[in-house]
Amino acid sequence: MGRRRKAREETLRILYRLEFDNIPLEETIDQYWENKRAHRATREYSTWLVSGVISHQKKIDTFIQQASEHWRISRMTLIDRNIIRIAAFELLYEENIAPAIIINEAIEIAKMYSGDEAATFVNGILDAIRKNLKKIKKSLKDENDG
Numbered sequence: 001m002g003r004r005r006k007a008r009e010e011t012l013r014i015l016y017r018l019e020f021d022n023i024p025l026e027e028t029i030d031q032y033w034e035n036k037r038a039h040r041a042t043r044e045y046s047t048w049l050v051s052g053v054i055s056h057q058k059k060i061d062t063f064i065q066q067a068s069e070h071w072r073i074s075r076m077t078l079i080d081r082n083i084i085r086i087a088a089f090e091l092l093y094e095e096n097i098a099p100a101i102i103i104n105e106a107i108e109i110a111k112m113y114s115g116d117e118a119a120t121f122v123n124g125i126l127d128a129i130r131k132n133l134k135k136i137k138k139s140l141k142d143e144n145d146g
Contacts, residue, residue, distance in 0.1 A: 007045035067128035
């Protein structure tokens, strides 16, 4: 398994934990990694993903909601919702990985943690976001410039 795949899976576990623990983000991340053995690059990428998903969650959720016509985010399973958030964050902010790779990784993680139906669901939402990626990135840029 590649380091980025491992980082995405660790990110999913940390986000899951954050849903239930009322502990500050940095403390949660530190506690999570305290007894885990992982390559430094895996930890760094995972920490970047967790921090990014949390700090941009409102915007990410808006884009997910727009892409998922018939599903409210609150109705999505916790695992599926966080897999989509991770991939959506990467689609928006990771400049060095092709969107197709990001989506494929999310699909594979969804299959592993949630099943084939979830993988199809995740693919549909992320593909809808991908189709509007230029427009979404432009709106984020305009928002930051304004």
